[in-house]
Amino acid sequence: MLVYVAGRMAGAALTLLCVSALAFFATALAPGNPAAVLLGTMATPERVEAVTRQLGLDRPLPTRFVIWLGETVQGNLGVSNLSHKPVTGLLMDALPVTLELAGLSLLLAVLVAVPTGLILAQKRDRWWSKPAMAVITLGISVPGFWVGLMLIVLFAVTWRILPSGGYVPVSRGLGLNLRSMILPTLSLAIYLAPALIRFVRVTAQSVLKEPFVDTARAKGLGNFRILFRHVAPNTWINTMTFVGLQLGVLISGAIVIEVIFSLPGIGRLGLNAVLNRDYPVVQGVVLVAAVGYVFVNLAIDLAYGLVDPRVRTR
């Protein structure tokens, strides 16, 4: 177990180093001198050269990477070329929005998908199970952001019961905040759930073939009890792994949904930065998202032991 934990942590550290190198070099190699961008079009060549030296841009790339890494570890990500605000502050403002959207959507998706997948696995011979699977295949094929647009058409344009976008911070009331998050959360959850349902169903089907299920049935336990007390716990590990793999989808999806619903999260921040060539912010966004991705995956790996006692003794 110790070797396993150490290996996972080393892997996570290596991934982080690679991602930070990617974030740094991708933006450091981008065309255009940041010093010239910072000073605007009116700057004299001498001034540009002075600022280039001041920013350390004349040093060799590896040296700059090490310096940048040192600053980054201390939480200094530079200043936005666009708003001239510190990147760390911009990220801190945007992060809660994205975390709320991602957290709520994942919660909703799991709460709906896990029971649905389990039931579909057990009742695979009912008349409705085939149409249900067809709906799920359709769900996998529908682009999540289009679902968002259709929800806007229904709830904001036709029925006028929910806002079509915009974010209300929790500080102005939890109720208002949650109201502004209903449609975004629903869109992202509808995007995440079908693949999860399909996965849980396949996993549960293989668990249902295990001998202990026959034993439970022979003891006279009801279908419901067998499914949720005996089968479900044996699907947790696989489901967690799958959710970990889906984390990339969650992050990507959250970025798109933020843009549709005008939520001031990491995704919209990063997108505006890319379209305006605001490299420090691009670096920051890529770094934050990658760190989140790596740490949640690490947490999932380490949580296996909590969910399944068999992992601990191995």
Next chain:
Amino acid sequence: MSENAPAADAAMPGSVARQPRRASLLRFLMRRHPLALGLVTLFLIAAIFGPWIAPHSMTDTDLGAALQGSSAEHLLGTDPLGRDVLSRLLGSTVVAAEAFLIVVLIGGIFGTLLGLLAGGLGGILDLVVSRVTEVVQGFPTVLVAIVIVALLGPSLVNAMVAVGIAAIPDFARVSRGVAIQLRDREFVQAARGLGASELRILRTEILPGMIGPLVVVASFDGAQAVMWEAALSFLGLGIQPPAPSFGSMLREAQQYLSIQPQLAIVTGVAVTAVILGLNLFGDAISDYFDGDGR
């Protein structure tokens, strides 16, 4: 792009390189999976002949005829600049097919090569490839796209290169799995006994056995490619105006949801039909090579 992990896992058939085939693929698809065949055929026709069968220009604007509903002149109405929606949807299908090709070529060539070498030769190479694949797979595609677009500027090719890179692990995982299954089989040992080099064995004995699973991965990742093209163009990271694309059309449609929701509805239905067709096609091919049927 383990964005479709459940689907890609279905690509691993129980028994690889099952010979001989019972029925021709086309007849199998017509009998068992008519919807998959129909949608993919429609997609191909639209993608190949789209520019010729389009009733109007895809880019000519006519502000006097903006945001119309369906009519005899414009079957699916017009967009905010008065362009014919049906014609632009046909143009979008061409772009979707380009996205499909770029992603499947990048993912297919690099992924298959890596997986084939890793699974077939084993050893330290296998260890390295497996680890790297594990790390890269599932990494948020949008982030890769953001980095590439930040570096090279927004365009269809740049956006799809990002999606293609994300697709490499899928191809690598499946081809590695097949290679491991096959490398100690009798016919491979026979070739080895006859003095064939390992590289030759990979090319002539093992590669043909993974065609089926790779077609399955290509369908699923191709479906993802179409979805990502739409998403990235929607964000403005992909194809640039005035070229039509499902994503850029939806981006324009969003501003007029309250005036002309039909624009967003028909565009979404069209892109969903393409993605659904490719997903069902992947399921069908997997069914064909798996042989378990229903």
